[in-house]
Amino acid sequence: MTIHPVIRIICFLVFVTCLSRANAGQLFSGLALFSLLYFYSPIDFLPRAFAMLLRLRWFFLSILVLYIWMTPDTSLLNDSFSVFSFIPVGITSGLGRIFSLVLIVLAVSYLLASLEQDQLIAAIYWLVAPLAYVGLEREKMVLRLAMGMDAVGKLAKAPRLKDGNENRLGAGKNFYHRITGSIRHYYEYVLGCAKEDTGREYTFDCLNPPAFWQWAFPLGLYLLFLLAGRIDWL
Secondary structure (H helix, E strand, O other), rough: OOOOHHHHHHHHHHHHHOOOOHHHHHHHHHHHHHHHHHOOOOOOHHHHHHHHHHOOHHHHHHHHHHHHHOOOHHHHHHHOOOOOOOOOHHHHHHHHHHHHHHHHHHHHHHHHHHHHHHHHHHHHHHHHHHHHHHHHOOHHHHHHOOOOHHHHHHOOOOOOOOOOOOOOOOOOOOOOHHHHHHHHHHHHHHHHOOOOOOOOEEEEEEEEOHHHHHHHHHHHHHHHHHHHHOOEEE
């Protein structure tokens, strides 16, 4: 069974929306969904997810520190049952927010791994069709999206600026000059790639509407999180 690209994107949007203010039941439901995908889906999305999570490690740490520092400890004033009532509220709130972000990163990785770039762009082109009624040209929007995705992919493969004898832009200088040198290096690299792509043509496929029965997937996902929202162990 092949799920339509449009349905996959809508399921992703439903998943992210439900996790924006998720409680413990919804977080564990999201984890259960990805456990099923890992064991039963042929799509290998974990390497991409691990790479993204590794880059976000300091961001997650800063979130935890901010929650610990800024959240008042109200666990002693709350008489409701909680499995983790002995843990300060700042820690549980910070870990819950980090857990939801980790699940969103997993969702992004799975979506990008399950769809080719052409399928992703065609699905977005189909979804933004209502914007044509307000005067927006979705062709230009999708074209800029495609060019942006190509630029991001090329930038990720760009050679890194080194401080060796071959390139001395950042050697022996303060932190500010190193940052500006790196920005200038990557800016020149992107300009060079743009000159190479001058005159390039982009083609997009038009997708047929998804089958009516496939709309049950985002609806079922929303109902799952709605029911899981009644469970709160934190």
